[in-house]
Amino acid sequence: MTPTAQPCRLVVCRGCCCGTKKKRPGVDHKGQLRRLGGLTDHEGRDVPMRTSTCLGICFKANVVVVQPSSRGRAAGGRPVWFGDVTEDRLVDRLDDWIFAGGPGIAPVPEELEPHLTSKDAKKPKKAKGKKKDKKDKKARKKAAKAAAAKRERAGAAPGGADAAAGRRSEEKKDGSGGKKARKKARKAAEKARKKERAGAG
Numbered sequence: 112m113t114p115t116a117q118p119c120r121l122v123v124c125r126g127c128c129c130g131t132k133k134k135r136p137g138v139d140h141k142g143q144l145r146r147l148g149g150l151t152d153h154e155g156r157d158v159p160m161r162t163s164t165c166l167g168i169c170f171k172a173n174v175v176v177v178q179p180s181s182r183g184r185a186a187g188g189r190p191v192w193f194g195d196v197t198e199d200r201l202v203d204r205l206d207d208w209i210f211a212g213g214p215g216i217a218p219v220p221e222e223l224e225p226h227l228t229s230k231d232a233k234k235p236k237k238a239k240g241k242k243k244d245k246k247d248k249k250a251r252k253k254a255a256k257a258a259a260a261k262r263e264r265a266g267a268a269p270g271g272a273d274a275a276a277g278r279r280s281e282e283k284k285d286g287s288g289g290k291k292a293r294k295k296a297r298k299a300a301e302k303a304r305k306k307e308r309a310g311a312g
């Protein structure tokens with residue numbers, strides 16, 4: 112076969128996740144591999160398939176890459192990545208597309224479009240809800256701990272927590288934070304001193 116007559120080629124990921132029941136349960140992975148390995152194009156050429164180790168986008172398992180034929184490459188076709196290839200109908204569409212010429216020759220079938228991906232695909236971020244809940248729980252725990260420590264300190268003060276609370280409520284009633292009582296005491300002391308001086312004179 113001359114290099115200008117190369118058919119499309121398939122790279123099928125069979126790394127840590129693609130092709131495993133753990134990642135994609137309920138899929139006949141072996142059957143899928145058999146089918147992908149038996150494709151031919153419209154010129155009756157077998158489409159070579161090879162499996163690869165992890166292609167780095169496990170969240171898209173199963174990943175299949177279609178490399179263009181030499182004619183497709185000459186027409187500007189480049190390798191096309193597909194993710195989440197788990198259903199038989201997707202393998203049917205891959206078969207149709209490759210038969211029609213694949214990258215550079217035929218447009219990607221509509222059904223395969225949502226499965227287009229690339230080696231640079233970004234893993235979708237997990238919802239922040241759970242993380243936030245955890246943070247809130249931690250903050251609530253911290254606040255409860257601080258409040259308990261404060262109560263303990265107040266309990267250790269002279270007269271205990273009740274006395275402290277009593278003092279606070281007295282001062283509140285006074286409305287002056289204890290200022291009036293202190294003024295009164297000062298005045299009484301002054302009066303007593305005056306009386307003493309008068310008596311001495």
Ligand code: FES
Nearest residue numbers: 124126128129165
């Ligand atoms: S195992 Fe296929 S992308 Fe990782």
